[in-house]
Every structure is written in C-alpha cells, then in structure tokens.
Amino acid sequence: MADTAAAPRTPEDAAQPTPADGSEVPTGSLANDNHASGASTAPSEPFVEPHYDEELIHKTVLVGDSGVGKTSFLVQFDQGKFISGSFSATVGISFMNKVVAVDDAKVKLQIWDTAGQERFRSVTHAYYRDAHALLLLYDITNRPSFENIRAWLTEIHEYAQQNVVIMLLGNKGDMTAERAVKKDEGERLAKRAQTPGGKAAKRCKISDPRLYQLGEEEKIYLLWLTKALRLSVRPKLETLYAHRCG
Numbered sequence: 315m316a317d318t319a320a321a322p323r324t325p326e327d328a329a330q331p332t333p334a335d336g337s338e339v340p341t342g343s344l345a346n347d348n349h350a351s352g353a354s355t356a357p358s359e360p361f362v363e364p365h366y367d368e369e370l371i372h373k374t375v376l377v378g379d380s381g382v383g384k385t386s387f388l389v390q391f392d393q394g395k396f397i398s399g400s401f402s403a404t405v406g407i408s409f410m411n412k413v414v415a416v417d418d419a420k421v422k423l424q425i426w427d428t429a430g431q432e433r434f435r436s437v438t439h440a441y442y443r444d445a446h447a448l449l450l451l452y453d454i455t456n457r458p459s460f461e462n463i464r465a466w467l468t469e470i471h472e473y474a475q476q477n478v479v480i481m482l483l484g485n486k487g488d489m490t491a492e493r494a495v496k497k498d499e500g501e502r503l504a505k506r507a508q509t510p511g512g513k514a515a516k517r518c519k520i521s522d523p524r525l526y527q528l529g530e531e532e533k534i535y536l537l538w539l540t541k542a543l544r545l546s547v548r549p550k551l552e553t554l555y556a557h558r559c560g
C-alpha cells in the first residue's frame with residue numbers, strides 16, 4: 315500500500331466505519347465513504363455518516379504479484395485519477411470503502427488491498443473466504459506476473475467461497491511499448507478461468523458512460539463489479555455470477 319502502509323487488520327475491524335470525508339453519495343455513481351488505509355485527506359466539511367444497509371456490504375479483494383499495481387488501482391478507484399509515483403510494498407492488508415448506488419439500494423463496497431509478496435500470503439488467504447469478488451491483477455509489462463495468474467487461481471480455488479466473482483485485470487495499459495502480454499492472451503485466460511464453483515467467466519459489454527475516463531480494462535472491471543453488486547444484492551440471482559452479463 316502507500317507510504318502509510320497499514321498494519322494487518324481483520325474483516326471485523328472493517329465492519330466498523332471510521333471517520334470519512336463526508337461526501338454525499340450521488341445516485342448511480344461511486345462516492346467516497348471512508349478510507350481505512352490512512353491515505354485520506356482531512357475532511358473539509360462536517361462528517362456525515364452515509365446511510366447503507368449493513369447487509370449490503372460487498373467485499374472485493376485485490377490480489378496479484380507484488381508491483382502489479384493493486385495499491386495504485388485502489389488509489390485511482392478512490393480518487394478518480396492515477397497518482398504516479400511509487401508506493402511502498404503493501405504490508406499485510408488494508409482496505410477502503412465506497413458507497414455505490416445499485417438500483418434503489420446503497421451498497422457499501424469494501425475493497426481490500428493485499429500484499430503481493432509471498433511472505434504475507436498466509437495473512438491474505440484469510441481474507442479470501444468472505445470475499446464476494448476477487449480482482450486478480452497482472453502487469454501487462456511483466457510476463458511472470460501474468461504467468462503467475464494460474465497459481466493465484468489455484469489459491470483462490472482453495473481459499474475462496476464457491477460463488478465468488480473473479481475478475482482478471484491487465485494493469486499498466488498505458489505502457490503499451492513495453493507490453494509483454496498480448497491483450498488476447500489475457501482475454502483467453504479470462505475465458506478459461508473458472509470460479510471455484512466451476513462457472514466460466516465472460517466479458518461484459520462496456521456501455522456505461524460514467525466510465526469514460528478510465529482505460530478499457532478498468533472499465534471492464536468496474537462494469538463487472540457493478541454487475542456483481544447487482545447480483546449479490548438480489549439473493550435469488552446470486553448464483554448466476556458475473557459470467558451471465560454481456
């Protein structure tokens with residue numbers, strides 16, 4: 315994570331909201347709820363506790379090799395822009411929350427940033443178990459990070475719940491000159507990858523204009539995530555997974 319690498323935390327800690335920046339939740343878009351990672355700025359307005367149904371907490375865990383850009387992705391997701399510069403390697407795990415509007419419900423989206431380094435693996439495994447979605451990142455300029463996706467999937471299958479939504483994201487799409495993994499290789503792997511429950515994944519169409527400022531692969535992630543949220547807030551559809559969209 316960032317310079318202020320957080321000490322290992324428990325999911326129970328995460329259920330306790332911590333002071334936020336107090337921003338309102340615009341309908342149909344992503345909005346800040348709070349930042350448990352310690353990377354937030356001081357609130358400029360009085361803190362207003364966002365309303366959300368505790369049952370509608372959706373946990374996403376970012377996983378992948380060290381340096382693929384998990385922390386950067388989380389910061390970008392939070393702040394709406396890429397913040398260049400190096401972050402210290404994540405120590406253990408940290409998280410941030412956003413409230414997203416899904417249909418008429420507000421869902422607390424809790425995104426966990428795990429350490430890619432091998433020595434923290436036993437810590438991060440514990441967080442797979444109650445994850446609704448796992449975002450698996452590789453670096454398109456780093457071939458080994460792509461080749462290690464299979465090993466990550468094996469771990470996911472071992473530790474995650476059966477109906478978890480898995481999303482594959484090729485990061486650093488701006489560095490095309492140094493690309494070491496072809497886009498269609500990533501696509502083929504995504505098609506072959508299966509959730510622990512054995513359902514194959516498919517890509518969704520990108521049609522949401524709110525996502526215009528993001529790169530294509532990030533759009534796919536966000537759209538999948540939105541679909542995943544839709545599915546998870548309607549229990550009878552939960553077993554359809556993200557692979558049914560598009």
Ligand SMILES: Nc1nc2c(ncn2[C@@H]2O[C@H](COP(=O)(O)OP(=O)(O)OP(=O)(O)O)[C@@H](O)[C@H]2O)c(=O)[nH]1
Pocket residue numbers: 315378379380381382383384385386387397398399400401402403404405428429430431485486487488489
């Ligand atoms: N050009 C470019 N650089 C990126 C991108 N995402 C991340 N980086 C850079 O890649 C380096 C590693 O990023 P991190 O976000 O710290 O990687 P991480 O996956 O969190 O690493 P660990 O915490 O060790 O697991 C940093 O120098 C980032 O600035 C991207 O999309 N484009």
